[in-house]
Amino acid sequence: MRPLTRAIRPLTHAHTYRRWAYLVIGGALLMPFAMAALVLATLITQRGPRTDEPTTAALILAPTLCLALITATALIPGVRNGQTHLARALLQGPLTHTPHTTTNRPTARATLWLCLHLLLGMVASLATMVALTEAALLAIAPLTPQPYAASQGPLTLMGHDTLTPAQRLAGPFLALLVVAALLYAIALLGHLLARTAPHLLGPTPTERLAAAHAHAHTLAERGRLARELHDTLGHALSVVTLQAATAARLLDTDPEFARQALTHIADQARTATADLDHALGILREDTPNDRTPPPDLTHLTHLAQATRHTGTDLTYHITGDTRHVPALLSRETYRISQEALTNALRHAPHQPLTLTLTVNPTDLTLHVTNPLPPHTRPRTRTGGGHGITGMQERAHLLGGTLTARPTPTHWTLTLHLTWKETR
Structure with missing residues (x-):
């Protein structure tokens, strides 16, 4: 019974959902940087008449500009402490047992943490959007009329739009599996972040000595x-x-x-x-x-x-x-x-x-x-x-x-x- 309890623990533990929220916040924070970087890259690389679609050069330059904007933000006094407080509240884990930083000076490690938080947050946000959308399509499979109205749904991977009764009944169970897989992935990602946080957000050797x-x-x-x-x-x-x-x-x-x-x-x-x-x-x-x-x-x-x-x-x-x-x-x-x-x-x-x-x-x-x-x-x-x-x-x-x-x-x-x- 104990191995089973350990296996389902990520699905029921509050840590998973707090860390999920932390990752989604990172994804939301990345959006303004990404949009600003794309606009700047388009303006820099634009040649000839204006077009509505960004050029290939703009798409290549945008990630570099986005990284530069995030780094500049991390150097603002107070951002490091804000990251630390947010991580202590939502990630928890080993970071809650490390001493508080004694200064508000930005560090290279805190800059790396902000980039990591926003990047992994975007990955988790996209995974959440895709997984929950597909799970919803699977869950409503028994209720959709013939032919399968949600032709873009995951069940169409079986080869045709017309579903058998067995396939329709399997939809909700597959939806639960998709959600469970998402939660396990979020739990693993959150655990890795929580283990990394003390090394990047914790006090520096100089601060520990002080x-x-x-x-x-x-x-x-x-x-x-x-x-x-x-x-x-x-x-x-x-x-x-x-x-x-x-x-x-x-x-x-x-x-x-x-x-x-x-x-x-x-x-x-x-x-x-x-x-x-x-x-x-x-x-x-x-x-x-x-x-x-x-x-x-x-x-x-x-x-x-x-x-x-x-x-x-x-x-x-x-x-x-x-x-x-x-x-x-x-x-x-x-x-x-x-x-x-x-x-x-x-x-x-x-x-x-x-x-x-x-x-x-x-x-x-x-x-x-x-x-x-x-x-x-x-x-x-x-x-x-x-x-x-x-x-x-x-x-x-x-x-x-x-x-x-x-x-x-x-x-x-x-x-x-x-x-x-x-x-």
């Missing part, structure tokens, strides 16, 4: 966004957790401190909301004016003060003008500082911290240190975009170095970045 670069850029942007979300929200949640625990512990004994802690929790929540809005703005592809600019080293003092409000004993020293640091390095150094403080708050709570930033004309150095909690071993977290590994990835992408290692009594993180001096 798409690959764009995809890689998108992945890199997602990775950067994931790191930003991890750093900003992770820091805010760590600070909120510590301050909430401190406020709960001191609510009865030191209500003023508890009130300040709750105020700082609200500040951290607002900061986290702003950072989240910035990240979502990137995802929405808003314009830069619609997004809050990300924090940089000019906000490092605010970060240190917010960390102090958790009850942590933080000592920080900033040497040099942070405004002279290139924007990208300034933002990433701030994120690394934020992640370093978050790690310290999470893994060594209630331990004193020291943050030192030294900015020179062409480099900067960041140190973050904290004593190790008693009877604990230092732990590092791994994974792309998280913990020490994420900070090292950032430093490496910026052309710098980041080390994070324990000593017998302290955990020390050191970041060093360099850049060219601008004048």
Whole structure:
């Protein structure tokens, strides 16, 4: 039963009829080009008195002119995309799984496709006209009077115009066979076009390379966004957790401190909301004016003060003008500082911290240190975009170095970045 189903599939599948329509459209589009080419060829080759019939020279020249007109049309911007959209909608097949073209520039392959579409479309249109006409004549054979009125019909090939009753009854069945043969031919032609379309209408190697670069850029942007979300929200949640625990512990004994802690929790929540809005703005592809600019080293003092409000004993020293640091390095150094403080708050709570930033004309150095909690071993977290590994990835992408290692009594993180001096 399965082979039979496969055999009649072209007769029942919607692909056959969509591709039939696509071919007929090609045949219809060829007619204006053919008529214009014939008129031009007649005018060019005409010698002597005018005649109603085209000359042999005109008939020979017309196909060349027709091809030239089609090629010129294919070079019009937008024709290539129009062909691609029409083929995706009606031919479908492998073309629907190929990447969209990134440019609207015409190509030689698209020109070849337009010629192929129009030529095969004309063949399919003529076959449709002939086959359906002959099928109609066969179908009405039992109803025609004697002698066979449709003397030009296919049954006259049997040798005479007078049909026997058996020949008349066979007409409708032969009509079905003619239509089926037409559908199989259309299905085969459409299948060949659908298989060819990706090679002629798909993106060029240059466009594929550009798409690959764009995809890689998108992945890199997602990775950067994931790191930003991890750093900003992770820091805010760590600070909120510590301050909430401190406020709960001191609510009865030191209500003023508890009130300040709750105020700082609200500040951290607002900061986290702003950072989240910035990240979502990137995802929405808003314009830069619609997004809050990300924090940089000019906000490092605010970060240190917010960390102090958790009850942590933080000592920080900033040497040099942070405004002279290139924007990208300034933002990433701030994120690394934020992640370093978050790690310290999470893994060594209630331990004193020291943050030192030294900015020179062409480099900067960041140190973050904290004593190790008693009877604990230092732990590092791994994974792309998280913990020490994420900070090292950032430093490496910026052309710098980041080390994070324990000593017998302290955990020390050191970041060093360099850049060219601008004048």
